Amino acid sequence: MKFPTVLFLSAVVTLVSLEATAPAYAYPDKPVQLVVGFGPGGPTGIAARFMQKRFEDITGQSLNIVNKPGAGGAKAWSQITKDKKDGYELTLLNFPHTVLQPIARGKNAGYTYDDIQPVLYYTSVPQVVAVRAESPFKTFEDLLAAMKASPGKITFGGAGIGGSNHSAFYKFNKAAGVTGAYVPFKDSSSTITALKSGATDAVWTFTTQGVKDGDSIRMLAMAADTRIALFPELRTLTELGYPVIDMAWWAIGVPPGTPDDIRKQVSDTFEKVVMNPEVKSDMEKGGYLPLVIPFPESITYKAKLGDDYSAVGKALAK
């Protein structure tokens, strides 16, 4: 036998034996990449980092987060179909963004709702209407009275146009029969900066900002039906008489066409991570509500969110 043949055969033998020693349940056996369509410091970026902190301890492999901010997340989501379907190239998905953007932007969105394939919903965050600490609006009733007294004059900041903050603004105004002026900002951080500077009267944002900004902003009401443990004093819009529920959901996504057994592996692995007591308590302290909707239930949940938000999406797109 010539030397190259020996080399070739031994390579084949090594490969085969590697294949044999790597059973199907050994996911992950190499680092996992998670693409995030927002910067590292915002609500979405932080939602990803909570998992990264303990991922390696729990699974034995590292989680590489790649931040690709742009177009309200669409920059990352438009690339999903190009990813490998092997469970190692994942993308963090935001809802209702992924429902609303394709409706508003059509072909220009770069992706369709069918490309969005969540395998594990792992957290949600309710939206709140908030003012800065120095604001004359001490309570929700003050703000509502001002909106009624001067229609269209009260300004509300929010992250992006046609996103979740915009959706909450629209839904609440419709339910309460009031109008205001929505001013879109680049991200949650610049929304809050403008609020604190007094440029806008109020904001629609997430409870996570209530944790982050503690004393400097005052949350007036939450778009949910039950109060949360972190802010027991914060009233819900439902108990105030306006049944508006609006949140943001985060899920781990795979490229369309990924086989079911791989989806199950990804879902199971990340479920182990987010159910870890330390990850769970880190997230709760940050204002993120734990939630576990694994594969295959995630598919029906996605369809439900799509139905729930399509009417709002069409209204905002006008």
Added chain:
Amino acid sequence: MEFLAYAGAATSPTILAIAVAGLIIGIVLGALPGLSSTFSCAVMLPVSFSMDPTTGLIFLGTVYMGSTYGGSFAAILVGTPGTPQSITTTFDGFPMAKRGDGGLALSIACISSVFGGIFGIIVFLWLAPPMAKFALLFGPAEYFWLALFGLTIIASLSEGNLIKGLVSGFLGLALSQIGVSVVSGDMRFTYENTALIGGIPIIPATIGLLCMPVAIDLIANVTHHLEAPMHARSTRFKESVAAIWARKLNLLRSSVIGTVIGIIPAAGGAIASLVAYAEASRAAKPDDRYGEGDPGGVIASETANNATVGSGLIPTFVLGIPGTPTDAVILGAMMVHGVQIGPRMFSEHIDIVYTFVGGMLLATVLMLPIGLLLGRYIYMAVVKMPKTYLVPMVTLMLLIGAFAIQNSYDDIVIMFCLGVLAWAIGRFGYPAAPVVLGLLLGPIAEQGYAQALMIGRAKQDVGGIFFGSTVSMVLISCIVASIFLPPLLRKISTLQTKGMRNV
């Protein structure tokens, strides 16, 4: 003193070792073209998770400080800005290196960075809570005026050929329109190309516009890359100290500019070094040669960008508002570490604040010997390296820089297209730096304008929103001054020389 008691904790061997490690990692990452401070900190986030909160913060802070300084190596020796903050360092640093003064330029950059860094940290230490209020003076209208002020710097940077500078600036503004509009949600100039929907990414664009032409020129010219230095083994430390001492006003002014701009949320080191550079060149004496290798340009740029590191932490820690884009990453890290920020941090967690500041101060002081030592070896390596090795190495680093930020091949294509464009327009005398400025400031100006207009319409007081605040009026005065002052001053000085001749 209370501070010294807590800062003492920062002198523990573990923290000191971590601070030095962070500093060196930062310098190396920052020196690679395209690997910005924001990227360096984001990459090092997972490492900081394995430390306790205070140590992790010091680690990230030193990476940030190191990378802000590290950008000057590539800027001076190759003419490729390692980070957007060091774009203006290339203006005078690279010409200095070309004529054989690279070692001097590197030492000046090191000393200036250390001085600016310490200045920013000391302001943070003594004035954080009162200074934080300054960050709150900036609403959409003020951002609009600030961005316009930045754009008028094109005028002062391209003295001699104003029209060509402005054409380049407008090209940058036009490029900044690509992608989804933040305020209207419209998709602009993407032609259904998914690579463009997020807009032109700033880092690959900076590498393409400012670094690629340098690489092409390296290949196109037969001459040596850098003149061999006269004093082969010296960092010319004494000479650089003397050069800085002769420009102490510049040093101080640039520190103040860097500190003030660092506090303005999301403005950052790139804008700070630009403004400081423009002010330094405006205050130049007749025989100063800005843009042709004047040490003052390196001093202004490097002092200002490192001053933003400390001062940017003021709004970050006190208000939870990131002072620079990199501070957003540090803010995220604090949240994952479970550190509560805000005014309460200064009353309840003063131990964390003081230990952090102590660690940062020590690391910045250590940057002096580390930087000078690294500078000496890197300089000699670059000078001695034959072009046949230098060109492929630089090209490879540019490719890595463009790719690494977002693991995206599209970014390499964007870098390449803009690089060829910048090289081509450069042949006709159109500078590339204003294109980057337009790209950087266009979105800030546009969003600020649209948001201010929306708020003004809702309040039925558009004029009041745009012109009502003191900050707006100050910025408008700066804009007017930066447009009309340089030609006016030139006229006066020519009149004076004429008058003197007549006498």
